[in-house]
Amino acid sequence: MLGPSGHPLTDEQADAVRRRTGALLLAANAGSGKTSVLVERFARTVVEDGVAPDRILAITFTEKAAGELRDRVRRRLLRDNERELAARVEGAWISTIHAACLRILRTHAATAGLDPDFAILDEATSRSLRADAWRTALTQVCDQLGDAAVDVIAAYGVDITGEEVSRLHDELRSGGQTRPSLPPLPSADAPDAFPLKRACAAAAAELATAADTKTVLEARAALARCEERLDDPVGEDGPPPGWFDDLGFARRGKAVTTEACNAYRDALAAYAAGWRDRRAAALLPVFDALLQAYADAYRAAKRARAAVDFDDLELLCRDLLREHAAIRARYAGRFERIMVDEFQDSSPLQVELFSLLGGASDELVTVGDEFQSIYRFRHADVEVFRRAPGRTRGA
Numbered sequence: 031m032l033g034p035s036g037h038p039l040t041d042e043q044a045d046a047v048r049r050r051t052g053a054l055l056l057a058a059n060a061g062s063g064k065t066s067v068l069v070e071r072f073a074r075t076v077v078e079d080g081v082a083p084d085r086i087l088a089i090t091f092t093e094k095a096a097g098e099l100r101d102r103v104r105r106r107l108l109r110d111n112e113r114e115l116a117a118r119v120e121g122a123w124i125s126t127i128h129a130a131c132l133r134i135l136r137t138h139a140a141t142a143g144l145d146p147d148f149a150i151l152d153e154a155t156s157r158s159l160r161a162d163a164w165r166t167a168l169t170q171v172c173d174q175l176g177d178a179a180v181d182v183i184a185a186y187g188v189d190i191t192g193e194e195v196s197r198l199h200d201e202l203r204s205g206g207q208t209r210p211s212l213p214p215l216p217s218a219d220a221p222d223a224f225p226l227k228r229a230c231a232a233a234a235a236e237l238a239t240a241a242d243t244k245t246v247l248e249a250r251a252a253l254a255r256c257e258e259r260l261d262d263p264v265g266e267d268g269p270p271p272g273w274f275d276d277l278g279f280a281r282r283g284k285a286v287t288t289e290a291c292n293a294y295r296d297a298l299a300a301y302a303a304g305w306r307d308r309r310a311a312a313l314l315p316v317f318d319a320l321l322q323a324y325a326d327a328y329r330a331a332k333r334a335r336a337a338v339d340f341d342d343l344e345l346l347c348r349d350l351l352r353e354h355a356a357i358r359a360r361y362a363g364r365f366e367r368i369m370v371d372e373f374q375d376s377s378p379l380q381v382e383l384f385s386l387l388g389g390a391s392d393e394l395v396t397v398g399d400e401f402q403s404i405y406r407f408r409h410a411d412v413e414v415f416r417r418a419p420g421r422t423r424g425a
Contacts, residue, residue: 221304
């Protein structure tokens with residue numbers, strides 16, 4: 031079988047081109063000719079299977095890659111004198127996921143609750159709106175929650191708290207939450223210090239007869255500090271900052287890697303984790319209030335400008351397809367085949383979009399290489415690649 035350039039395909043590449051029905055995931059390394067396979071699959075799907083170019087959804091990672099794929103498909107069809115089909119490639123759905131979402135939202139702007147002439151925010155404007163949204167959220171939550179909010183801000187600082195709220199906002203939205211919020215945590219009781227006391231005493235007794243090496247001396251000192259601190263009562267808020275910092279000791283030599291010493295390390299880690307969980311449960315309502323106030327202020331600022339950001343494109347398109355069965359059916363019926371390149375850099379939200387657009391059928395073809403997942407772009411999750419059906423070495 032010849033590829034789009036006229037050169038023979040390898041057996042694996044040819045097999046990937048021939049298998050044009052059913053779910054297929056091609057695990058393709060860099061330089062393996064995956065674009066040639068996609069081009070040849072697209073061309074043969076159009077010519078041999080009779081699928082119109084605009085009934086194939088081909089998703090790429092960048093606009094540059096989309097342009098290259100479109101150009102190569104056009105040239106491949108012209109090679110077979112399929113001029114009419116080549117001309118129709120110009121209107122085909124070969125684009126990034128954001129461009130595909132934008133195209134859908136432009137068509138259904140009113141239904142999606144958008145101004146028909148909505149704009150895409152540039153990075154500079156987005157940063158400015160985010161800064162304003164944080165100031166609004168900070169004032170609002172401090173007024174509502176009083177000392178509880180003020181204590182959190184004082185402990186972490188305005189800038190660090192704002193950065194964390196913004197990070198949570200983006201991560202949760204990329205995970206699929208249109209209006210992000212934190213999940214509730216069960217109330218955490220103060221951890222029991224007894225297991226740590228017991229483990230500390232056992233390790234200290236064992237090391238009392240060990241040779242006086244530097245590592246053993248350091249371990250004894252750490253255990254003595256732990257015993258001394260555990261003798262003092264701990265308040266409801268837990269140990270003060272730095273309480274745990276010098277209670278561990280190195281894992282060097284047999285004397286300090288015994289069962290008793292390792293049990294002490296485990297007990298120390300569990301005690302510290304227990305207090306972290308308790309503090310997190312207390313802080314969660316404040317952070318959740320800040321997060322939701324920030325999200326609402328940022329959303330209102332975007333709406334006032336009749337604008338959306340890149341995450342909005344995916345979220346609003348997903349919500350549109352979820353909530354409007356007729357529109358969802360229209361696109362699920364439109365796309366007979368779906369191809370997704372660089373699938374290892376897809377997020378769970380994007381995978382849901384592929385499914386809503388018809389990719390839950392048996393005609394979803396994905397291409398990628400988990401070892402090339404270096405972008406971590408917009409919270410991509412390589413696990414969606416590893417869990418995908420139809421996996422094969424196809425290119």
